[in-house]
Amino acid sequence: MARPKFIPDNFTLCLIGAVILASLFPVHGQAATAFNWLTNFAVGLLFFLHGAKLSREAIIAGATHWRLHLVVLASTFVVFPLLGLALKPVLSPLVTPALYAGVLFLCTLPSTVQSSIAFTSIARGNVPAAVCSASASSLIGIFVTPALVSLLITNQAASGGSAWHTIWNIVLQLLVPFIAGQLLRPVIGRWIERNRGMLKFVDQGSILLVVFGAFSESVNEGLWHHIPISALAGIIVVSALLLALALGITIFTSKKLGFSRADQITIIFCGSKKSLAAGVPMAKVIFASSAVGAVVLPLMLFHQIQLMVCAALAQHWGARDMSGERDAHAGDESRAGGTKRTAAAVRR
Template sequence: MARPKFLPDNFTLCLVGTVILASLLPVHGQSATAFNWLTNIAVGLLFFLHGAKLSREAIIAGATHWRLHLVVLASTFVLFPVLGLVLKPVLSPLVTPALYAGVLFLCTLPSTVQSSIAFTSIARGNVPAAVCSASASSLIGIFVTPALVSVVVTNQNAGGTSAWHTVGNIVLQLLVPFVAGQLLRPLIGRWIERNKSVLKFVDQGSILFVVYGAFSEAVNEGLWHHIPLAALGGLLVVNAVLLALALGITIFTSKKLGFSRADQITIIFCGSKKSLAAGVPMAKVIFASNAVGAVVLPLMLFHQMQLMVCAALAQRWGARDLSAERDATRGEESGASAGERTAAARR
C-alpha cells in the first residue's frame, strides 16, 4: 500500500507522537532522574558519532570559499538574532513571553548539517561548500550560541547560571564527545560510513529522548495550561515570518554579491535553516529544566516548516536546472545533426 502524500515523514510522526506521549504520560520523580542520565548518554553518543563521521578532508575541501562561508555565518548568527529582536515588538504579542524566548533561542542556533547538504544536492548547488559551511556553523554554534543566548534571551538563562558555566556544560556534554570521535575516526570511521543507519538511529533517537524529557518536565509544570491555542497559532505566524524573511534576504544578498547559481543555492539553504539536532541538546544544557519544553516548541515547529518549504524549493530549482541542461543538450545535438546534413548535401 502506497504511503499517502499528505502524511509527513516517519521522524515527524515520531516527534508528534513523543509530544503526545509526554503530554499524557509524563515521566516524573526518580524515573525522571534516571531518564535524564539516559538522555545525557544518548546526546553524548550522538556528538561522538558525528565527530567520528566528519572527515577532515571534507572540511578542508570547502574551507577556501571564505566569502560564501562568511555570508552563511552572518545570516545564521547575525541576521536571525537581529530579526528576532527587531520584530519582537510586532510579533511577541502573538505568543506568550515563554514562547517568544524560544523564538529568540532558535534565532541563536547554528544551521542544520544533514538537511542543508541534502537540499543543496537536490537543487544542484555547491555541495562541498555546503558540507564545510554547515559543519563549521554547527561547530561554531557550540561556543557562539550560549554567548548569544546570554545577550538576546535575557531573563531566560538557566536558573541564573553564568555564561561560563553554560559554556562549560556544553563543552563537556557536546564538544568533548565530538573531539573524542574525531580522534577515534581512524579506527571507527569506516565502520560508521558502512553503518550510517546507526548514526541516523542515534541522531533521531536522542532528539526524541530529549523532547520526551523536556515536555514531561514542562507538562508537570503545567505547560499546556499556560499556552493557549491562540498562542500556538500565533507561533506559526511568527515562524513563517522569520523563515520568509531569512529566505528572501539570503536570495537577494547572494545575487547582489555576485555568487554563482550553485553558490547562491548553498547560501540560501545553509543560511536560512536552524538545527533541531543541535538546538534541543543545547536547550537542555542552557535553560532551566522546567523551561525547556516551551523553549524547544518554537524550534520544533520551525524545523518542520523549514523542511517542507526548503524541500519544495530544492525540488523546483533542481528540476529547472535539469530541464535547462536537457534543453541545452538537445540544442547541441540538433545543431550537430544539422551540420552533418549540410555537410552531406555539399558532398
Template sequence: MTRPKFLPDNFTLALVGTVILASLLPCRGAAAVGFNWLTNIAVGLLFFLHGAKLSREAIVSGMTHWRLHIVVLLSTFALFPLLGLALKPVLTPLVTPALYMGVLFLCTLPSTVQSSIAFTSIAKGNVPAAVCAASASSLLGIFITPALVGLVVTDGSGHAGSAWHTVGNIVLQLLVPFIAGQLLRPVISKWLDKNRSVLRFVDQGSILLVVYVAFSEAVNEGIWHTISLQTLGGLVVVNVVLLALALGVTAFASKRLGFNRADQITIIFCGSKKSLASGIPMAKVIFASHAVGAVVLPLMLFHQIQLMTCAVLAQRWGARDTSGEQAPQPDGEGARAQVR
C-alpha cells in the first residue's frame, strides 16, 4: 500500500519515537557518557561513508555552472540568516529564547544533499547542477556554519555563540573523516554501492543517537517544563513562514536572473532546504550539551515541513508539460497547488 503523501515517513516517526523515549527514559550518569562516546563514533563514521560515496566526477561536472551555485549559496548562507534576524520582532513572541536560538542555528545550516537532488530529479530540474550545488553547500557548511553561528546566534543573554572556538572540533569530527572517506573511495566505493543499506543505517542511526542523547540531556534540564503546546504551535508557524519566504525569494530571484526552467527548479530546491543530517551533529559540537535539545527541535520540525511541501511541489512540476511553460513560482500556482 502506498503511503499517503502528507503522512510522515518512517524515519520521521522514528525521530518522534526517539524524542518520546528520551522524555520517558533519559540516559544519565555513566550511561550518558557511554552514549556520548557512541554518538561521536557514529557521527565520524557517517561523514567517512559520505566522503567515500561522493563522486568527484559529479562535483567537477557541475562546477562550471558558477552563477547557479552562487545563487544557491547566497540563499543558504545569506538569505536565511538575514530572514531569521529580520523576523525577530515577529518570531520571538511565538517561541522561547532558546527555541529562537535554534531557529537562528537552523538558518545558518547548509542545504540537504539527498532530498535536494531527489526533488530536483522528480521536478525535471538540472540534476548534475543540483548534485554539485548541494554537495558544495554541505562541504562549505562545515566552515561557514560555525562562523555564522558565532555572528548571529546568541544564548539568550546577548552573548554571541562560541562557535569560533569549535571550528577545530568541527574539522576533527566531521571534515577529517570526510576527507579520509574521499581518499579511500577507490578502495571501498564498490562495496558501498553493493551495500547501500549500510550507509542508510549509519546515516539514520547516528541522527537517532544524537537526538536521544540531546533530548535526554534536555529532559534532565527540564525542557518540557519550559515548552508548552502553544509554543510548539508557534514554532511550526515560524518554520512555515521561513520556508515560504525562502521558496518565494528563490523562485523570484532565479526567474529575474534569467535562468531556464530546469535551473530555476534546482535553485528553488537546493536553496530552500536545511540539512538535518549535518545540522544535528554540528549542534552537538557547537552548543553546550544541555542546550542541544532545544536547539535541534526547530530543525527537526523544519525537516518534516520542507519534505512534505517540496514533495508536493516536485510532483506538480514534474507532471507538467514543460514546453513553453513559465518558471515554477511557489508564491503563485505552486502555492495554490499545495492547498488543494
C-alpha cells in the first residue's frame, strides 16, 4: 500500500523523534561523553564501509572531478557569504546584531562531511565525489573560514588557541577509517556488496546519532531558556531562507552546467550544508568566550533544519530512482517476453 503523499517517511519520523527526545532528555556529563564516543564510532564505521565499498577507480574519478569540486567550493565559500551580506536588510529586523554576526559566521563555514556523504548515498548520488568534495571543504575551511570572518565580521574578538586540532580530528575520524576500508576491500569488498542493506542502516543510523547528539548539546547550552521566542523564530526564518536559497542555487547551477543526475545530487548536498562539528571548535578559537553562545546559535538551528530537509530530499530522490529502475527492469522483461512470443508465432 502506498504511503499518503503528505505523510513523512519512517526515517524523517525517526529524525523528528530524535529532536524531541534530545529536547526532553538531553545527554550530559559522562553520558554525553559516552554518546560522543558512540557517535564517533558510528561515523568511523560509515567511512570504513564506504572505503571498502568504493573501487580505486571510482575514488580516482571522484578526486579528478574538478568541475564539481569547484562548484561545491564556490557555493560554500563564495555564494553563502554573499547571501549573508545581501540579506542584511531582511535579516537585521529579525535577529539581534550579535545573532546576525552568528549568521555571517555560519555562512563562512565549510560543508558537512558525514551527513553530506550519507545523504548523497541515500539519494543515489556520486558518493566518491562527495567524499572528496566534502572532505576537501572541511580541510580548506580551517584556513578560509577565519579569513572570511576577519573580512565580514569586524567586531569579532580573537581568543587564544589553535584550530590545527581540527585537521587531526578529520584525519582520525574520517580519512583513517576510509583508508582502512580501502586496504581491506580485497578481503571484505564482496561481502559488503552482498549486504548493502547494512550500509544503508549505518548511513541513517549515523545521521540519527549526529542529530540527537548535536541537539542535546544545544539544549544543554540553554537553547530553550536563554533566548526570546521572537529571536528564536527570527533565527528559524533566517535559517530556512538561507537553506532554501542555497538549495535553489545549487539545483539551478548544477542543471545549467550540464552535470549528470548523480553529480547534481552531490553538488546539492555538499554545496548547501554547513558543518556544526567544524563550526563549534572554530568559534571557540576565533571568538571571545562571551560571544561564542550567540555566534553558534544560528549554526545549531541551521544544522537541525538542514538535516531534516536534506533527509527528506534524499529519501524522496532515492526512492524515485529505485522506482525508475524497477520500471525500466519491468519494461525490459516485458519487451523480452514480447520478443519470445513473436518468435514463437513465427515458428508456428
